């Protein structure tokens with residue numbers, strides 16, 4: 001159902017790619033689950049269906065480097081964004097719900113809500129900082145950090161995979177704005 | 189830019205936050221038992237001090253959590269921030285333990 005809807009939906013991002021040393025590229029579709037649970041309700045469970053939930057607030061955990069298929073972004077004390085392959089969302093939902101039978105939690109498939117971009121190359125932090133006010137110094141926001149924040153006028157989720165490699169995800173309707181903003185920032 | 193010390197995220201830029209007005213105002217448990225004057229006072233009357241006051245703040249473009257803060261309305265300095273449900277910290281103790289962001 002979701003796949004059909006997504007296939008029908010007009011693309012919201014243009015093929016626009018920056019030509020500067022920092023590249024801004026739209027990411028392929030990903031499965032995204034908004035997951036909320038009180039830490040106490042986890043009752044010591046550190047991992048659910050392969051998602052590592054033990055990360056500190058505003059961090060990104062992925063079981064193996066570059067696997068990318070079971071990534072958990074901890075966005076708040078009781079909130080995670082779980083990222084998986086686009087075609088595995090239903091399986092993940094079922095497995096997580098089964099693991100938490102009887103435990104109060106909220107799990108919502110928001111795969112279609114967001115569009116992601118990679119911002120990569122020497123000076124990627126400066127490009128993100130063109131519109132994002134948080135401190136991206138290696139000490140304040142090292143690789144492995146992830147947080148909800150702002151880029152220009154749009155809310156984004158920013159994750160740092162490496163010193164010069166970020167992903168920026170934003171709501172679909174903000175995507176053209178965010179993409180234009182980032183590409184423009186690579187030119188200046 | 190003014191930095192606000194979110195109890196969950198640490199120091200973050202003020203544009204990620206929203207102020208929710210004066211803190212520690214309890215809604216009467218039985219509104220029907222409250223007289224008009226008291227209800228009006230609960231709804232509309234706030235302290236509005238010149239100096240330090242306790243306020244509710246929301247880290248909306250961040251962890252999404254509400255928390256309380258002691259802010260000086262004269263200098264706009266945040267004296268302390270603390271989680272919802274915790275009692276208002278003593279001003280002097282807070283000043284000693286948390287330097288302002290000025």
Ligand SMILES: [Zn+2]
Pocket residue numbers: 194195196197198247250251252253
């Ligand atoms: Zn926060």
